[in-house]
Amino acid sequence: MTPSMGRLGRLAVLFSAGVLALSLSACSQDEGGTVDDIHLVKADALTVCTHIPYKPFQFTGDNGEVVGFDVDLVDLLAQDLGVETNVVSVDWNQITSGAVLAAGKCDLAMGGATITPKREEAVLFSDPYFNATQALLVKKGSDYAGLEDLEGKRLGTQTDTTGAIYAEKHAEEHGYTTVVFDDLALETTAVSAGKVDAAINDNGPLYQYAADNPETEIAAEFDTGERYGFLAKKDDENAQKLIDRLNQALATAKDDGTYDEIFKKWFGQVPGTINEE
Known part of the structure; x- marks a missing residue:
């Protein structure tokens, strides 16, 4: 069974700018939950913002479900937490600026995001997971x-x-x-x-x-x-806990071969120098 077949499930939600603005406050006020002392903006789900499409990292599949390399990796964290993965598509500059994370719209963000000093001023990055x-x-x-x-x-x-x-x-x-x-x-x-x-x-x-x-x-x-990294809210204790948990999940996946399986699924080969230091 491929790694993605074991996931708990995934929801895809696409927001226009207007709906995004309205939903920012609703999400933070009316929803939320805590898993293993980590607060999630939506109960029973790991909410991940991205900008679709960015194939093969994240894109809408034939059945309308958001799939891809990045998605399979964050699914590992969702499985570890015992929740679903909820993917939300927003403008890319809202992610790299940290705005959508600071507003509490997402727990994490993804999108083949290159780690740069400028972006590190606005967001918290995970450990690198892909060389590009x-x-x-x-x-x-x-x-x-x-x-x-x-x-x-x-x-x-x-x-x-x-x-x-x-x-x-x-x-x-x-x-x-x-x-x-x-x-x-x-x-x-x-x-x-x-x-x-x-x-x-x-x-x-x-x-x-x-x-x-x-x-x-x-x-x-x-x-x-x-090098790519996943993104979370800057200077936030809860976001740091989530990134630490994600880093642990990524390290485990690399140790037990799951990362190689996911990589081969989307790129047709196992990684050579991906994050090898």
């Missing part, structure tokens, strides 16, 4: 082998991502124009549709997109030394 690089997505058969080939061209980026930062850093050097998209799906489909000449983002989801869309391919990778 930036990748360049192009139309198959194009002459673009790297950023240096994009002079006078349009490069797609996703707002509030490390890929966008990397692209802006090198834009003047290589003479391309960046085109910012609100989410990964808009960015990648813009490459397929020819609206941009290339797109930069984390390697995991871009390799997944290229596999699903054979008219595209990965032209280059840029080793930026990035």
Whole structure:
């Protein structure tokens, strides 16, 4: 049985900006529970915010359920606590800014979030669980082998991502124009549709997109030394307890082979240097 088959269950809830604002106060005032001296914003559930889609880390499956690599990992914590996993989709900048966590909307947040000093000022990160690089997505058969080939061209980026930062850093050097998209799906489909000449983002989801869309391919990778972490509320004793429990669950999964099983399920191979120090 695969690790995800043993989960207790998962609910997917998608919020518009208006519904999110209304639900912030309702969640904190009317709901909540405590498990093993850890307060959860929703009784009997581990509420996790993310921004969908970010395949294969989190996306909506064929049956409408939110699935993915990150989801299977936080399910390990939910199982340990004896609760369900409740996934809520919000704007990505609400996660990286820590706003949605500070407001008490979520217990945790996920989304292939790179640990950076700036983000650490706003949120509490778990131990790293995934090593990532930036990748360049192009139309198959194009002459673009790297950023240096994009002079006078349009490069797609996703707002509030490390890929966008990397692209802006090198834009003047290589003479391309960046085109910012609100989410990964808009960015990648813009490459397929020819609206941009290339797109930069984390390697995991871009390799997944290229596999699903054979008219595209990965032209280059840029080793930026990035590592992903799960996020929780900054400077909060309860959030620290939850992150400590999550770190323990991740360490156990790596020791007993569960992490490798989940990794192979979503990436087709076992990790090589993932979080190996």
